[in-house]
Amino acid sequence: MNTRYCAQDVLRCSVCKEDPLHSYCQLCHINLCTNCIESHLSDSNKHHPVVPYQTKNNNYPPCPQHRDRHCEDFCEKCDVPVCSNCLSSGKHNRHTLSDVLQKLREKTEDLKNDLKELQDRIRPKYEEIVTDLRTQEASLDTYCAELTAAIVREGEDWHRKIDIVVNKRLSEAEEMKNKYHTALSKHEKDVRDTASEIEQSILDLEKMLDSNDAFLISVYESRNTEFRSFPPRVLVTVPIFTSPRDNKEQLDQLFGSLSGSDVKTDENGYTMEEPEIPTSPPFKPLLNQPRTTVCINIGQTWPNSVACLGDDKVWTCGYDNSIRLYNLQNRLLKSLQTKSGKIPGDIALMRSGELVYTDPQARGINKVKNKKIKEMVRFKGWMPFNVCSTFSDDLLVSMCSVDYSESKVVRFSDFTETQTVQFNNDGTPLYSPGFGKYITENRNLDICVSDGNAMAVVVVSRAGKLRFRYTGHPSSATGPFTPRGIAADGQSQILVADINNHCVYVLDSDGALLRKMCQITSPYGICVDSRDNLYVIEWNQPSMGMVRKIQYM
Known part of the structure; x- marks a missing residue:
């Protein structure tokens, strides 16, 4: 009889499947024999916490309600880790329970995904928005300079008779420019404030990952959905200067006027492109016995x-x-x-x-x-x-x-x-x-x-x-x-x-x-x-x- 398949056989290494286990990797959650520890801790795994198998349960997070207990389960309804005392209290009766370590792994992966999305996609998009706003401001100044020059040229053509009208139009143009500057500056400030919150979230997530605080990770709530809601695009409608020249009697109307202008927002203005690389499909376990088809x-x-x-x-x-x-x-x-x-x-x-x-x-x-x-x-x-x-x-x-x-x-x-x-x-x-x-x-x-x-x-x-x-x-x-x-x-x-x-x-x-x-x-x-x-x-x-x-x- 093959002792490897007997109920009383020793637990074996998850890597080589041959030798009895000796240790446990608390990060990968696998059993390791003495021979496989060294190879597992090579290269990118060298900082993995490998502990004696007998102490592997120390990886369970302490219960915040019962400090002498460790949480081995996770209440899906209450969304919190729970220990045996929590379960015996009756507060989680008929609630769906799952393995807390598996839940922490899932939460950690979600946290890493959020961090990656913030760093690689959301933060660069906000930086792009700020650049776009600054470009609009620079373009606005250039156009307003051209607009002012057109008005001045028209004023020189009409000479002193229309000085009052010229000054009036210049005042309108200046007021318009100030209005646009105010609107764009305010929008930029709002975007930069949100970008600062994203930076702080990135720092908090990196600190949380470095601390490996299981309780903080388990109660972590993502803000990425909030940050994915990009601000509306500011659209500036620039006026056009026109000059009717046939009738010289009513200077205010005949000199020319500025077309209607406005500052409004386009809710669908900014979008975040989807990554080109396909996302990983759902996890598929390896078959115990591969088969030729x-x-x-x-x-x-x-x-x-x-x-x-x-x-x-x-x-x-x-x-x-x-x-x-x-x-x-x-x-x-x-x-x-x-x-x-x-x-x-x-x-x-x-x-x-x-x-x-x-x-x-x-x-x-x-x-x-x-x-x-x-x-x-x-x-x-x-x-x-x-x-x-x-x-x-x-x-x-x-x-x-x-x-x-x-x-x-x-x-x-x-x-x-x-x-x-x-x-x-x-x-x-x-x-x-x-x-x-x-x-x-x-x-x-x-x-x-x-x-x-x-x-x-x-x-x-x-x-x-x-x-x-x-x-x-x-x-x-x-x-x-x-x-x-x-x-x-x-x-x-x-x-x-x-x-x-x-x-x-x-x-x-x-x-x-x-x-x-x-x-x-x-x-x-x-x-x-x-x-x-x-x-x-x-x-x-x-x-x-x-x-x-x-x-x-």
Whole structure:
């Protein structure tokens, strides 16, 4: 009998699933064995509070009503943490209860989301509004100067006979300008006052997060809805000066007048653009036992790359000059030859569905449209190998120098180079020399590279700053970590094919190992469709490659 499934078996580590637990991470809320503590506290997790498992309940917040008790539940109706004494008092009878730690995690995430929205979207929008108001004021002064000059010119034409009328009109113009200045200044003050409140809210939220005060977080109430209600736009109707010249008798009417003007507000004037990057879908847990749902025998020479076209077709390429499209019924729909007749390096799909492939030997990036192949970029001194498309429809390309001494990642927007990622902050190379660097972008906009020569996964931020390196997990491998294909799913989880250990690893966005999917023969290229199904090329035989579709979430 397998003791791991016995009721009296010891509790085991949440990471490796093998060894008995020893400690507990109070931030991630996972059990850790002695071997996994060190790897969990590496890189971005190094400040996580890891405590002995026996003291993990100390993470429960103290009850504000009963100081000798800790709150293990959360009353959904009263919206407060509650302890056992609170429950026994009868005040929460028939109220829905939930786990307080889970509730605190949810509240903390809401707080972080509010802070991010305030910093990244709401505050910049208010700054934009202030700039807009100041621009209106500057334009108003310029126009009023022109208006005054027009009135003066008309007065000179009429000479002394209309001095009184001229002075009257000038007075009207000055009064109008003062009226507009007053209205705009008042509106600007109101906007700046609200912006100051936002700044204070940001400071309060940052202080609350730093303090990790569970009670303050649990009772936190968001003001973001209030701040999303932007002020109305101030619209200034500028008058036009007109001059009837036929009748000179009634100077006041004939000299010219100012058209009607007003200061009013447009309630729909300011809007906040929605972010381009899609929000994360609802959380989907990993299956205990991933299952293969489709197998496609592609019969391609040493296939190494796969890209999903929708949820029912896949493009593949390998060590010949053909790129092929299959449906999930194992039918070859299309086959095309590379423009140069040489072996393609990798394939990717743009959001429009257009196919892009690299040609290392021809040193170019090509796009396929309407069965026609067009070379979009050609390089000198560098060879493009692996490629992926991003959420913003950019291309990320891993490249190596023609002498194989350097490697880098280059971002292309509309096939124009916009970013190069090559060195760490200390000037050391981020990637090993040579080719063999599959690449992807996750929903956090991190650039994730599978560096086969370095036997590591290298993850940098959107700005190109190193976040972490993953070099395998000792307890989950039977041989050296040999990463090949890499992909990211809707949960920002990073999937890495390990050809030597015949498995695909699932890492979280911070590099912690979540799951190992085994019994996949020599996995090489991988990709994920819109429903988070995994497609894996098995590189087990030179001319009988297989694409396996796996449901793992």
